[in-house]
Amino acid sequence: MRPLVVGGEALLIEVGSAQQVAALHAELLRRRDAGELGAVREVVPAARTVLLDGVREPRALAERIARWEVPPLAETEGPLVTVPVRYDGPDLAEVARAWGVARREVAGIVGDTVFRVAFCGFAPGFGYLTGLPERFHLPRRATPRTVVPAGSLALAGEYAGVYPRSSPGGWQLVGTADAVLWDPGREPAALFAPGVRVRFEEAS
16 A cells, blocks of 8 residues: 555555455545544545545554555445346447357356445446456447447446446446436435445346
């Protein structure tokens, strides 16, 4: 871990992988809830960093964090959300070819994976989900689509995600979910939050 002081009241912690981000994010939340992080307001994970905002003595906290032994995150840790999916995406056949499987097997590969929301971004309610084995990682499309329908289940690189609203996008589309990813009238507004585990269940 590499803690960096950012401004007067923030700390950016660099790590090496999405798995380390998830473990560090969980550890920081535990320690904040236990009162060990003082007045920290926000703990925000990203692809390879975690940002702490509201740190009264960032240099002192950076020195403490650099000495931490952060335990790996248990596979069963975190709330679990199950999302029904219809495997009807326009890139389903192409993804199956890339994986060397029949089209019908894509649903099983995705459904057997317990994903975890690593971080959120791009659009309100969009979670970057990790957990897909490396052999199933896929490149983005060479030419992005100008419109991706809301609810599209998509894959790119090490991540999976569901588009919360219609928008441009370059990920590989394999299915469609009806789940509401973002609802400002709901608490919490986002269905996918960092640390949440996600399973995609084939809709009947």
